[in-house]
Amino acid sequence: MRQNPARRVALLDASIEVLAREGSRGLTLRAVDKEAGVPTGTASNYFANRAELLGQVLRRTRERLTPDPSELADTMKIPPSQELVKTLLCQLVERMRRERNTHLAMMELRLEATRRPELQEELTDFSVAELDANIGFHLGNGLPGDRTGVVLLYLAMLGLIVDDLTVPDLLTPHGLDALIDAMATRLLPES
Structure with missing residues (x-):
């Protein structure tokens, strides 16, 4: 998994935007890549699967709301x-x-x-x-x-x-x- 913290945060923030706009069914690694404006496949380098992404998005929402x-x-x-x-x-x-x-x-x-x-x-x-x-x-x-x-x-x-x-x-x-x-x-x- 990639370790660029700024890129990870950008992908998590993009995930939040996708969730808010498209709902849970619209949240795919490809949709996150598109929202973040990064090459296709980038999110899969940071998150092993959708379940891992959801868990990290949960924690990122708290960071943004603190x-x-x-x-x-x-x-x-x-x-x-x-x-x-x-x-x-x-x-x-x-x-x-x-x-x-x-x-x-x-x-x-x-x-x-x-x-x-x-x-x-x-x-x-x-x-x-x-x-x-x-x-x-x-x-x-x-x-x-x-x-x-x-x-x-x-x-x-x-x-x-x-x-x-x-x-x-x-x-x-x-x-x-x-x-x-x-x-x-x-x-x-x-x-």
């Missing part, structure tokens, strides 16, 4: 409170909108995992670790609420993000900021 460390550090200067939680959630929605195709690709990976046990196992392990890290971040920074409240907030935000990606006008009459405010207030009461 908050910018300096932006997060600036945000975390706000004292722990519901207001800080609301700010973090609004930033999450902004990242989702900036990285719309990455979120769509992640949704495709979730659907594909229902048909591929090896991907389901990897996705489950990955998601458990991510949720645990989010809970640890929340509680470790003294934000309001408990473990259960953070899990409920995760589930509520996941639904909000899916609807905003797939049926954006559904939530428009309710106001996204108002919904985020209500979620934080109701699920994570100040002590």
Whole structure:
């Protein structure tokens, strides 16, 4: 397998674009080559098979969706409170909108995992670790609420993000900021 890290990232980013646009069935090594603008066969030099590609795309989506460390550090200067939680959630929605195709690709990976046990196992392990890290971040920074409240907030935000990606006008009459405010207030009461 080839080891050029920049080329590997470019192929993974091309895979995300193909997944977002064509869905899982459209994700082939040839389609990745075409999207990346590289010679046919290049992706097969980096990924032994489609299953390996899917696993690496899963990890790349997380890299692309991780908050910018300096932006997060600036945000975390706000004292722990519901207001800080609301700010973090609004930033999450902004990242989702900036990285719309990455979120769509992640949704495709979730659907594909229902048909591929090896991907389901990897996705489950990955998601458990991510949720645990989010809970640890929340509680470790003294934000309001408990473990259960953070899990409920995760589930509520996941639904909000899916609807905003797939049926954006559904939530428009309710106001996204108002919904985020209500979620934080109701699920994570100040002590």
